[in-house]
Amino acid sequence: MAHPRSRRRRAVLAVPVGLALTASLGLLSQGASAAPQAPTATTAAEGPLLSYVVNTTADKTTVDSVKKAIKTAGGKVVTAHQQIGVIVAHSANPEFAAAIRAVPGVQSAGATRTAPLKPVATTEVGKPEKVPAPRTSARSAAKALAAGKEPLEPLQWDLPAIKADKAAKVNPGSKNVTVAVIDTGVDDTHPDLAPNFSAKQSANCVGGVADTSAGAWRPYTEEDYHGTHVAGSIAAARNGVGVAGVAPGAKISGIKVSDPKDGLFYAENVVCAFVFAADKGVEVTNNSYYVDPWMFNCKDDLDQKAILDAVGRAAKYAQRKGAINVASAGNSNFDLAAKSIVDKSSPNDSTPVERTIDPANCLDVPTQLPGVVTVAATGVKSLKSYYSNYGQGQIDVAGPGGDKYQVPELPAKDGRILSTMPDGDYAYLQGTSMAGPHVAGVAALVKSAHPKASPQEIQWLLKQQADNPGCPTAPYDPNGDGTVDATCTGTAHVNSFYGYGIVDALDAVTE
Template identity: 75%
Template sequence: MAHPRSRRLRALALPLGLALTASLGFLPNAATAASQDSAPAAAVPASGPLLSYVVNTTPDHATVGKVKKAIAKAGGKVIVAHERIGVIVVHSADPQFAASIRTVPGVQSAGASRTAPLKASGTTDVGKPQKVDLPKSQLKAAAAAAAANGKEPLEPLQWDLPAIKADKAAKVNPGSRNVTVGIIDTGVDDTHPDLKANFSAKQSANCVGGVADTSKGSWRPWDPDEDYHGTHVAGTIAAARNGVGVAGVAPGVKISAIKVSEPKTALFYAESVVCAFVFAADHGVEVTNNSYYVDPWMFNCKDDADQAAIIDAVGRAARYAQGKGVLNVAAAGNSGLDLAAEKLTDTGSPNDSTPVERTISPKTCWDVPTQLPGTVTVSATGVQRAKSYYSNFGLGQIDVAAPGGDSKQVPELPAKNGNILSTMPGGDWAYLAGTSMATPHVAGVAALLKSTHPKSSPQEIQWLLKQQADNPGCPSGDATCTGTKHLNSHYGYGIVNALKAVKS
């Protein structure tokens, strides 16, 4: 994961980089890509900070048209209107814009999607990947042994694949080329030798700002040294079995990149995520991977007009995708919180300006998109099959679990690293940990299920994920784990099983 203020890399997931040549020698990272400012300028008087808003209306042509006219009168500029779901993205510098537009007939909710002005610059507070601490001779020996056993060179370091029987599943069915997993994230380096064979450019876009840009390469990371999160996720899902690097859970399916992270700040705002879900739905994506929460609020509360509008807008887009046959899979989060508790303390919101500590109720304040109805919520486990120390949990909140890594659960040699090894921009590989790393394992298994059952609906695929999962049951003496062997707060229905997916 790649960002301390999102699910992407909160302080827990310390990345350990691994840059390797075909002979397993070390190389520096590739040159960084240029950043760019994607926010369109607003044609309104600057009476206050220029903000982005989501305005949610009755989804019909006449109503949307009337509201667009009202937006202009209220000092707003329409950036894009998703008429089919009734979500309009607006820029305005009028501090009274949201209050004014909420009074317009046909507007069901409206609010700012951020607290920092558009074009605000910042830095991603994230550690640089480090080379893995293993002797080169040991790595070469592991690669030679892997090749002799028909495995990828770095597969002996991937404890997570046998943990969900993905290595055995690949021999039965590696996944169908008719199935695409859309990675809603920081972008994907589609030139990586482990990814390029499975990358679908025609199903990829840059949705930053709310408008899909499908120009070639628009979906790549702004800065490969910082925005590596999406590329790492991509490798876990579908790194090809091609004699290079690592293997993915579903090495035969396709992947696409739908970039939603802002340049410089790497934040995931509602208007970008709405665009991503709609784009995925309209471009034949079967599964989306969502290893993030929608910034700037860790939890969006329904009794706050701005946050309620975010829940409404993203929820409409997610439902639209589900209605078009898309299964959305999302990370539970890395704060070690019980999402079923009566009260929680949020100290990190808003994360684009000055955070203010607040007490919230999970019943009315949601982590978006993971707590949206119909979304598969994923917790993380380590090599010992125990819940990762950082993973959020909660009875009735977690659907399934998957390997996300845990530095406190260490595998045997040759790996000797409890985190998840996957692809990085510039042809590299690295270890990372988090529910961000668990989620692509589930997305990969979902893609295998869709490959096996191509006519199944998202609801049926989700049911199969749960029905086939292996539940270890609550650890003895762990009071945070509640429920039964069949369904509990740590694992939901259990740890996903790739082999069962291809044999079902």
């Protein structure tokens, strides 16, 4: 989906007014490998200033040696994550990547974007089309509270859909479990988020270096609502205000990774976020995005290979440190197990060039990285949302993401997901961006019930406890136009639409 003023936001970002966000990204190469020779000193900047990830063997000697080579090749080291062997650098030398790839100890290196870096400045940005905040009468709010519900909870069809309302009465989640929202920032001043917010596990990772100063994790503007909405679905408190989250007793943190100029999520920011979350002891990360500027990063492109490598190392590091990574599958209705996919939107930081990619060679990052829980979206009828990506062997589990074609009964009336917005507001959104947080919330409940469970064990429990509706018996035509929009394959136990099924919050705290 395009932003209201053509300013691309997140690939899996959902929009407030009924459109599922259509993912966009992808192409362009930085060239072939260079001859195996050490770089010579570069004295003049001859090209656009770009950001690079340089991946090395993870030891101090090698990292220090490569840092010196980066300077010699006309680059500037921004930061080095020695624990995973990833260095972030800037350079205006058009031969920088080729030169660095020839340095001993370098395993991959490439530009993280196709457009040049620009000084960070406050920019005038378009605002999303406003969705009126849901209103309830004093009588209905009092009735909801008397029934043990939050004032706006009757509008949250998604909670009973995964039995999260029942789970909250058994175990609402532990304060010892934190879900890091890697996103556009989180407004921790929201009354539904403030009680559960962990400032000490929050940061702004834009540029690749974690800024932990007070409030650095908050959205830049009102337009950066995405992360705040995600956070509410995970852990909005049961405090008599607004809505409830899936794990209302767990902690949430915000790690901002969206660029202030274009809203995109570049590799160096995401690497920083995973490493920061891991080092701060986060138990779950939620990733409702893909790494820009490519919708799919292909192993046979040297730049994209470097992005795959860098983000993959960071995600794996978080897993080794005990975090389970949950990611949204994407909103293009792509069959991720198909023999080929046409990507018309990459690179999304400059001029997109249509390309046909091989899913076996090209991955949506981070959702298709090894060990990451890949989440598809469903609507109120437990049917795959019309926009959700799918694929046999590609989807792990599903969760409520909303669907304008699947409308609940009164009083909800809206098939999208209601959650928190900046400045104390609430709104409906839809997308796999909304499905991921429901699964992240359930993962937090599993961790709360099983504190010693590893990320691999939590993923297994999510799958084992999931409820699979099975492939639809009728042709999949969600908008009723007579065209079959996707074909479900697999069994009643595991299939291309739902993976192992829709997550079950009650089972998470009782089994």
